[in-house]
Amino acid sequence: MSEENKRVVLDYVDAFNRGDLDGVCQAFAPDALIYGVLGWGGIEKTKPIWRDLIDSFAIRLHVEAMIAEGDEVSVRYVEHGRSLNSFRGGPVTEQGYEITAMEWFIIRNGKIHKRWGARDTATMFWQMGLTIP
Template sequence: MTNEEVLEIAVAMGEIFNDGNEGTAQRLVAEGFVDYEAPEGAPTGPDAYANTARWMRGVWKDARWEIVDAFASGDKATLRVVFSGTHVGEFMGIAPTNKRVEVQHIHIYRIADGKVHEHWAVRDDIELARQLGAWDRPKVGAPVAAA
């Protein structure tokens, strides 16, 4: 596959989360797909990825993953996205706050034979927790406690 084809498939994965298009999961996610962002032992494959998207769309009203940067090389595509949404369901042990958040993610997809086989992600969960009021960022220049 060309870099352009790999990138096109990675970008299309956004339809699953942004639009709730579970058909895209069935079309683009390989049966043996592994999501390394999911908890250990989580189900794999297209149905599992669609279920994750459905759950996220239930936790975050008006959830959007906007692509800011994207590139592909070989069988991998990398997307830097800004996630935004309003917190209406429990997430990472945090009860709904109805607060609107906006945080960055980086997603990497491995694509072969027109299907996504693996996914890795890095999310700014500390910034997310700060925006939800679950964590206070130390002030710049504040004294550090002695060890």
């Protein structure tokens, strides 16, 4: 089961890296809860946050480590991107960033049921010459 759960998370990462928001959302159960730095809630609450991040920063996640046990999967990434479009009305600097990010997932019935994300948003914005809105 652990290997199957890793595949669910890798499919989510692949969709995120392609900027495929529908594919990202399809990895989640309809009643999933998603906890992140910029907010938390279900898919409908989180989808606009992800759209802003994907469109503004062209985020790419590179899996450095993944551990799975039972229905839980933990991932450490190198995350990188670039200020390409305005984020929540802020300026565009075209500067890039690279940070370490981590996510923890609970997988049930082949879908992500819960997801927690932790990243150093302050350093991300600082590297791009932006202030956190």
